[in-house]
Amino acid sequence: MNSPMLTRWRLILGEFAEGAVPLDAESKDMDQALAFLYGREYAGRGMRDDDGTGRGGKEASSLAIPAWISRIRKLFPQKTVELMQKQAVEKYHLTEILSDPEILKTMEPNFDLLKSILTFRDLMSGSVKTMAYKIVEDIMGELRKKLESRVRRAFTGKKLPHSTLGAKIFRNFDFKRTVRANLKNYSAEHKTIAAGKIYFNRNIRRYNPWHIIILVDESGSMLNSVIYSSVMAAIFSRMPFLSVRLAIFDTALVDLSGHIDDPVGILMKVQLGGGTDIYGAFEWAKHVITEPQKTIVVLVSDLYDGNDYRRMYRSAADIIEGGSRLFILPALDYEAAGAYDREAAKHLSALGASVAALTPDALAEWVGSVLS
Numbered sequence: 001m002n003s004p005m006l007t008r009w010r011l012i013l014g015e016f017a018e019g020a021v022p023l024d025a026e027s028k029d030m031d032q033a034l035a036f037l038y039g040r041e042y043a044g045r046g047m048r049d050d051d052g053t054g055r056g057g058k059e060a061s062s063l064a065i066p067a068w069i070s071r072i073r074k075l076f077p078q079k080t081v082e083l084m085q086k087q088a089v090e091k092y093h094l095t096e097i098l099s100d101p102e103i104l105k106t107m108e109p110n111f112d113l114l115k116s117i118l119t120f121r122d123l124m125s126g127s128v129k130t131m132a133y134k135i136v137e138d139i140m141g142e143l144r145k146k147l148e149s150r151v152r153r154a155f156t157g158k159k160l161p162h163s164t165l166g167a168k169i170f171r172n173f174d175f176k177r178t179v180r181a182n183l184k185n186y187s188a189e190h191k192t193i194a195a196g197k198i199y200f201n202r203n204i205r206r207y208n209p210w211h212i213i214i215l216v217d218e219s220g221s222m223l224n225s226v227i228y229s230s231v232m233a234a235i236f237s238r239m240p241f242l243s244v245r246l247a248i249f250d251t252a253l254v255d256l257s258g259h260i261d262d263p264v265g266i267l268m269k270v271q272l273g274g275g276t277d278i279y280g281a282f283e284w285a286k287h288v289i290t291e292p293q294k295t296i297v298v299l300v301s302d303l304y305d306g307n308d309y310r311r312m313y314r315s316a317a318d319i320i321e322g323g324s325r326l327f328i329l330p331a332l333d334y335e336a337a338g339a340y341d342r343e344a345a346k347h348l349s350a351l352g353a354s355v356a357a358l359t360p361d362a363l364a365e366w367v368g369s370v371l372s
Contacts, residue, residue: 033071037084040092065097069106078108086112095120101128104135114139115223118267137264140231144263147228147360148235154364155239155371210294210371212236213245215281217301220273224333225300228360230263232332237261241371245288249281250274251306275306282315292323296370298363300329303341303348313347320352325370331357 072081085107088094097103098120107113117132124132182193216222216229226248237244237260245257248266251274256266278301289295297319305312319326328348330340340357349355358366 029071030075033068033075036068037088037092037094065094065100065103069097069103073106082108082110082112086116089116089120095123098132099124099128101131104128104131107135109135109139111139111143111227114227118223118227118270119272121268133264133268136267140227140264140267143227144231144234147231148238150361151232151235151364154361155368209241209243210296211243211245211289211291212296212298212367213285213288214247214298215285215300216246216248217276217278217281217299218248218250218270218272218274219276219302219304221302221339222300223272224335225329225331226270226272227267228332229300230266232360232363233260234263236367247281247284249277249284251277251280253277253281253284255284276301276304277307278303278305279307279311279315282312282319286315286318286322289319289322289324295324296327296367297324298327298329300332302330302339303328303344305341305344309344309347312344313351316348316353317351326353327363327366328353328355329358329363330355332360332363334359 069085072084076084085097089097097107098116114136117136121129121132178198179193181197185193187193214229214233216226218226230246233244233246236242244260245255246260246266247253247255247257248270250271259266278299281299281301282297285297289297316326326348328345330345345355354366356362
């Protein structure tokens with residue numbers, strides 16, 4: 001039978017828990033596992049448990065976190081487990097999940113775990129932080145691999161400037177491959193190789209590349225965007241026709257251009273929170289622009305500036321009037337929607353900036369459209 005407590009938990013979890021377990025055989029285990037987490041929400045609110053005492057069950061409260069994680073993995077589908085683990089850390093502050101190496105080993109490696117590690121990494125000891133770094137590295141590696149293929153697809157078919165792809169000219173002549181492929185045609189009599197087929201390099205050789213300057217606001221609400229920005233900067237930097245600069249900022253700015261190939265290291269150093277000085281970020285960008293007509297400045301920020309907005313607008317206008325393209329991204333993630341200062345966005349758009357919350361794929365297409 002479905003117990004009153006179990007009915008309550010199923011209402012809390014909604015569609016995730018519906019039909020997840022055979023109630024007759026496992027309802028008690030489910031009650032205990034759910035009470036361990038969600039009982040914290042109802043403690044002291046006068047809600048009565050199955051025994052009518054109004055107190056949480058002793059067995060539920062005696063569950064240790066490793067046993068609880070083991071139990072919910074047996075009882076619930078993966079999506080429900082991920083939801084509960086996320087709520088355990090973010091809502092109920094069970095940060096020991098991230099400070100015990102044995103527990104951390106059992107956690108499902110996904111984007112939510114990545115965000116939790118980055119948020120609570122300062123609570124971790126040295127050995128746990130080393131393990132967390134490896135988890136972040138694995139998750140970021142998968143994310144980068146997935147995004148890189150999408151970014152390359154976004155650029156496929158675009159006529160990029162100054163391309164000599166496959167051009168059969170002397171500077172593209174592939175001497176080694178031509179000799180290797182034609183060794184079978186060596187003539188002992190003439191002591192030479194008859195080249196039946198000549199090969200040319202198919203590398204894209206570019207001159208005067210486009211420059212992308214990515215400015216990332218590291219305020220507390222921007223974690224998703226910081227993660228995706230660091231990955232996109234690394235991917236863009238591997239494109240032979242793009243030169244990439246990356247900086248993160250709050251009230252101060254840190255130039256991370258020399259560390260673009262290590263997005264994990266960047267994320268483990270980011271300090272979320274604090275104030276925001278967009279004017280200072282724009283001023284830095286102005287000083288590193290060398291070819292305005294071939295420069296794209298990307299600001300990833302919710303636009304809630306802690307200073308005089310008029311200075312921010314003037315600096316943005318300088319970038320646009322100087323000939324550079326200015327993209328404003330209030331969000332860069334797969335939600336593609338964020339809370340941001342809409343008045344500031346309207347003002348920047350009126351100045352000539354392009355403003356939109358984007359997915360990483362859409363950003364790649366946007367950049368590609370400028371280059372084509």
